[in-house]
Amino acid sequence: MDEALARDVLDAAGLTGGSALLLALGENAVFRTGDLVVKVGREAALLERAERELAVAAWLEQAGIPAVRAAEPAARLVSGHPVTVWRRLPDAVRPAAPADLAVLLRQLHALPAPPFTLPARDLLGGVERWLRLAGDAVDPADAAYLRARRDAYADEAAGLTPCLPPGPIHGDALPRNVHAGPDGPVLVDLETVSADLREHDLVVMALSRDRYGLPDAAYGEFTAAYGWDVRDWEGCAVLRGARETASCAWVAQHAPANPRALAEFRHRVASLRTGDTAARWHAF
Template sequence: MEEACAMAGLSPSGATLIRLGENAVFRLTEPIVVRVARSTAYASDARKEVAVARWLAEKEFPAVRALPIDQPVIAGNHVVTFWESLSESEHYGSPADVARLLAELHRLEAPVRLSLGRLEPFARAERRLASNGWFSDKDHAFLNDRLMELRTAYARLEFALPPGLIHGDASVGNVIHDRRGRPVLIDLDGFTTGPREWDLVLTAIYYERFGWHTAAEYAEFVKIYGFDVMQWPGYPVLRDVREFLMVTWLSQKAPQDERAAAEVRKRIDSLRTGTSRRDWEPY
């Protein structure tokens, strides 16, 4: 982060870490957010993210804005991007906010120049399983077998909604209220084209599987967007895929964080035994 800031002519003094997930996210003392990806393997995603942000700004869509500098920056073995800070603290959106933003987003048609390609649901999961030596041999074998099963099931899905532009990781965790209280879409690195159901399923499982949303919140989400993904016959498969990806995503934290490691072990056990997900903790 410090090296990248120096390359961009910014001061890292007083920066604070605000999120550690797919990226390490820092807030500078000036209203700027710095996102540091885990490795240069994410360089193409970062370039796409910046390009998408600039296109959305042209469309005046409520999404986070990339700083008007030459980016991304490569610092060491990391790819780094720079963003306007939306607020001094994270005030996350509601399921209703997510529904409104998705309904507006799904009406847009991405220009060819963005070269978004098609959704590859399992690409990052494969990378995470291959590069993470934390898993036990038993768990690694189980997860690889599960990955093959889900690939086969996903390939057989018949989607109900027309495909098009999608966020790729749409949930309340990726909607933040700005300083004026307006919901804004963040984390644009998963933008691609694909089934719109992919953008709806996280809110559904947060309600149905984890109990993180109430029935009233989910009903409002469905009413605003206009489609209930839980009523689609393919929902159980998409639900299982997203749960699997949630496990592999969190596993990246396990080698350095025992609390995350315990959560990953619990989640793997749930996948293996089919027990309730109600005790999964949000990250």
């Protein structure tokens, strides 16, 4: 997603793109404008996901789960891009901690299914799109390697026997998706909320410990607050491998315009090819 294009979409939606503050630029361009936060999706194909995110937000509000709230009930398709509008949260009072995330996950994981259909967590579903967006910027051999790895892990994941009862999950359970405001921590970024193995949400933090430098003490606080360590489950390595594959492909989409992304992509793929499970990756 190009920032200038995203600002044009904001202007077309009547949301003053020129004066909006860019907060994030990834799968979506996220802007703050006045008391609102606006998300602009990369392509029209993401409209269904944007609409589902709004439904999830309304469901969590009814369930009393602390989470971001929508300012408009429906998504818009503006110049071929899905646009959703959210209430701006109060400024954070501190960084969110892994234990904050664990408490929110316990609440979410205790919920029954919502009154609408949630998809399975299609962790590997974006790999093809991200590699397509990377185009010639990445080595075709690396792209082929990730496609083969995706297919292998998809088959393995389909045969896993969970330890926890399946149900609603966040899908991208990281402290960066928790906002620690004056009224306490709340969940944000609800677009990957799914119905699947609860272990998906817990493997994310195990991978953060192993790949991104999360301290052992912080990981221990997370598992203590949740009440279980997913590394004790025999399927952990499979979900970890699937997420690593997706994480590599996600970085690839930024490679055409960002040399740092290309370098990180190459580093990640090299560590997977050599089986280096302890190589440090850098958040991007």
